[in-house]
Structures are given as structure tokens and as C-alpha cells.
Amino acid sequence: MSPTEPAKLNVVPFVSVDHMMKIVLEIGVEEVLTGLTEYLEADFRRWEIFDKTPRIASHSAEGVIELMPTSDGEVYGFKYVNGHPVNMAQGLQTVTAFGVLAEVVSGYPVLFSEMTILTALRTAAMSALAAKYLAPENAKSMAIIGNGAQSEFQALAFKAVLGVDTLRLYDIDPAATEKCAANLADSGFNIVRCTSPEEAVEGAAIITTVTADKQYATILTDNMVGAGVHINAIGGDCPGKTELHKDILLRSDIFVEYPQQTRIEGEIQQLPDDHPVTELWQVIRGEAPGRTAEGQITLFDSVGFAIEDFSALRYLRDQLERTGHYVELDMIADPDDPRDLYGMVLRAASGGAASGGAASGGD
């Protein structure tokens, strides 16, 4: 069934990992990243209307499982996401995710999607959005320290949104740098493989730190950060995990998504709770200054917030009709008489079930 036919109430469109890859390839990764940035920007402009709850975490010795809900009053969304640094040694993803959108008026789900790839895309788009407001003008060269799963997405988002054309790559594992460079070989970058973080930051207008598996690491020391750069700090994103030396934070103007969460999870967990930070949505709305001087160091202390996943799911939902890459899941029991749930079960015995199979349609 195509999405233009009348909605069946019992079915919910499902975007699998395979669908998501097809959507990205069909639309083009840079267009997807640009689109996501636009949806993020639109939602940051209406930041105040969202339900904002810190994520609900279930911690264990091995990692954390989190639920991240939000709502704009018309649409409700949540993401399930885990963080298990131990997974990589087992050949598993450190972070996997899926998410749901639902109608607030009825509570019925309207989209169910993989979000491992979508989170990687939205995280990169979010960085590019912040840099659009904070990076020095005509920044064309970016250092990427940490060349793991998020690095290519960051590079492509900064190219699509800001026109970054030169990448200075460094990873403690040269194989990761090779992987990143190889994956981006046909994307039109000038790629410089660096053998130290010091070499990577040389002449870069933007420094992206996106390392994993470190405890209170110091990826950047104070003397490595020159005047006027924009730091895009991705990897310091949970309690006990930071990447920047505290002295860098003290020299920077710091921009955050949601202070209540960033003070626990971000680079600024190293600072007192009352250290001044600016909320990015206020910059985007023109209600707070972003970059104001050439020599200023700006720092986007990224941890990721539920509203960003909401924006990403909203973007995805709007691509379903265009691409057709989804299937319909029979997720909602929908008896003809809402009071007759048991009767629906009984009638299924004689083949009278309202719904046929578990998944249908799509490609």
C-alpha cells in the first residue's frame, strides 16, 4: 500500500536499517544532512513549546539504556538508545537506537524506525547547525580527532551546511583514519592524514573531537587551541567522560543544548554548576549572541537531546511518501467495537481477524 491511500489505524510504518540506508542513498547523504539541519533549526526556533524531560536512564555495570521522550503538543516522540562501551570488543555497536512518533490527540503511534543510523546523521546535522551560528566565517578546514563511526557523518554535514572542504584527520589508531579517509575518498574533500592531534589542529578553523571509550581524557590541551577557532566537542557525552582540558573551557564561550543535561553529561561537568553557558536555541532565535569577535573561542558542548531525535523522526516521516522505503507493521489492536477486544481474538480463530500479516507493503 502506498502512503497516499487512506490510513489503516492498526498499522504503523516501520523503517528498517535496510530502508534507512536506501533512503540515505536515494536522497543523497548531503541532502539528508541539510534537510535534517533545517528540521533541527525549525524545532530549535520553537524550543519553548516542547516537553523537556531529562532522559530516563537504567544503568548497569556494562552500560546504560535510556528512554528520551518529548512532545510538541501535537506529536509525541521517544528514542530508545543504549550506550555500552564494552560492546565494541564483542563486535557489537556501542550505541544502537530505535524510535517512535505518535499522535498526541489519540496516542496512536504513526512511525517506528531504526535510529542507529538516524542518530549518527542527526548528531552530525546538529553539530553543523551549531557551527553555522558559531564557527568563524568562511571556515573551510576542519580537524577531526577520533575517526570512528561518527567521523564521516560529521565531515559530510560540515561540507553540506558550511562548505568545509579540507579535513585534517587524526586517530590514535591509524586504521581508523584510513577507514575514514577511504570512505570519504569520493566526497570531494582535501584529506590530510595526521600523525598527532597537534598536527591535526594546525590551521583548522573548526576542531571536532569525537573519540570514544575514554575516561576523563585530554584530547585537546590548552596550548593546542588558538584564538578564533570553533570547537565541536562530541565525545564528552556522559558522566565521567570528557575530552577537553578544563583550561580550554575557561577560555571559551560555551554553547549547549539543554543545560540541565549538559552539566551532568557534557564537557562542563568539569566546571562549577553556575559557570555561564548559552543555550543554543536562544542564539538561533537571535535572543542571545553567538560569535561576536574574531579571536573568540566558541565551544559547542554536544551531548544530544530528545528534541533532536524528534526533529530527525519528523524529517524521516516526511520522506516516506517520496521514497516508499518502509513496511507496515500490524502493531495496534483495532477491533470494530473498541469494547470487544476479546471478541476480536475469538473471531481470529475463524479467520475473521481485521489484520492480515505482520508486515506488508513498502519495497
Place this chain on the structure above:
Amino acid sequence: MSPTEPAKLNVVPFVSVDHMMKIVLEIGVEEVLTGLTEYLEADFRRWEIFDKTPRIASHSAEGVIELMPTSDGEVYGFKYVNGHPVNMAQGLQTVTAFGVLAEVVSGYPVLFSEMTILTALRTAAMSALAAKYLAPENAKSMAIIGNGAQSEFQALAFKAVLGVDTLRLYDIDPAATEKCAANLADSGFNIVRCTSPEEAVEGAAIITTVTADKQYATILTDNMVGAGVHINAIGGDCPGKTELHKDILLRSDIFVEYPQQTRIEGEIQQLPDDHPVTELWQVIRGEAPGRTAEGQITLFDSVGFAIEDFSALRYLRDQLERTGHYVELDMIADPDDPRDLYGMVLRAASGGAASGGAASGGD
């Protein structure tokens, strides 16, 4: 693929509404209810090891959307559930639900299921479990006041677990009573259709109240409740919604699932916060008394708790191999090299994706 083959990391078994109906019909609804009661009892016996969080609610004018997470340290589970009394007028379910189990050690989901039907089953099984410890001995007759979507499940659970053989049905809408009686016609009950709640409770050893859409209603008044009965109060389950007159509560010994939640959502929202209640898990473990005297009125003030959904999902998971009613969803991005998520997307362009379709296997 059958569940006995080696696990594929990227796929998660999905139980649709249609699958759930087939599972219930194939195993038999009474055996399912008995099985669920056993799983609930086992989890109530190890109550203390669970993570217990009040549900996370997003309220709107029309209803509420809730996430209900818990974990036993090895398995994590959550349910998404909405409550929209306005839905029935639109031909929609008041309550729909779905849920997930995941491995704590990796954070990877291991089961995704519809839970509208499963919640109806577990709610009834939970009532039967409470009554097993609280109802008078040899209780064979039950009044059911409110003959909507939950009523048949309640009747069948009390038959399967306690041997209840006589139902005294009453609903403000006689059509609901007819529907309930017709659905249960072949289930071996002696069914008495009643024209008033007073008639329904006559001679009943157990009184189940399970009405919907009422605000602080008084389904039972004090003079209707005789000595020695067990009251199974299902319908008073959110702030502002109760079914019993306060005086009944004051004459009863009250048993609850999780006091922190029941004091907000249950019948006891009518009582002071320090009114004594007994936690059911303590009765089941033999650490607190249940029914101690013939003339005692026992009241199970049911609101539903995350651990019960966890038990239900655990039961369902253990039926997958036996029934084969599920499909596999391609939910988890699983590149060969965990650092090479973007490379996986790129390789999908040349048909080299790890995963084929969105849903496969099953029936």
C-alpha cells in the same frame, strides 16, 4: 529462520497483533492466563531486585502517553501505553500499547511486541494472582461490574486460576453485558445477567469493578459490600478516576502493587497518604498476612505496574519457539566493523548490505 538457528544480531523478533491472537488461540486463553500468573508470581517473589521507576507520563488535554521501564539486572523492559478516554467515540481503542525487552549486558533489543492484547491478559492474570492470596476459600461466584474490553479476560483468568464458575454481569449499557455473555458462552460459565449493581453483588464472593470513562464514580456503595468478600478494583487507575465509595476502603484491608504509584492512581487516592496498605509481593513471599479472617474484606487496588509488563513480555518470549508466531525485524545496524557505520551505508549502494529485507521468517 527458526529461533533455534544462531542469532542474527541485527534482527529482533516482532509479535504483531495477528501473531498475538494466534498465540493465544493456539495455546488456549486459559493456559496463557495461567502461564502469565505463574510468571507474575515468580517476578513478585523477586520484587526487590527490580529497578522501580514511576511511569514517565506526557499529559495532554485528550489523554496521556506513558513509558514504563524496569529491569531485573539481566533483562530490561519497557512498555509504551496511551490512555485516551476520548478515543472510543472515534472508534479507537482507549488504551493501546507495545513493548520491548532488551539484554542489559549489551543493550540490544531481543523482543518487540504489540501489547494491547498482552496488557489485557496480564491485567487479568494479575487480578487472579492477587485473588489467589486474598479471596475467600472456594470462591466460585464473581460479580463483574463493567462489561467492557477487560471483562472477559478477568472472567477467564479467575476461572483458570481459582476455578470461578459463576459470573454475575452488570453494565450500565446492557449491550456490553450481552457482548460479554456472548463472548463467554462457550467457556463453561454459569452466567447471570443482572440489571443493577446491587443484583450483581448478591452472593458473590468476589466483586470485580472494571468500568471506564468515569470521574470519581461510586460503582459500589458501602451497604453493597458484605463481610468476607474480596474486591478486585481494576477501573480506578488514574488520578481523578475511582470506583469505590471511601467508606468501603475504610472497612477493607488494602493490598497494592507499588504504593508510590497506587497512592496517586488507585482507589486510595481518596485516603490520606499514610493510610496503611500491604504490598502484594510481601504477601506472596509470606512476609505479610493476606486473608486472615472469614469476615475480612480484602481489596486489591490494581493500577498496573511496569514489572507486570516485564513478566508478560518474558512469558511471551518463552512462547516464541513453541508457536513460531513472529517475524524478524531488521532493527539494529550491525556493520562488520562497529566503527564503520558509514561504510555499511556506502556498501549498501552496491548491494552489499548485511541485511536483506525489513521483515522475514515467522509464519
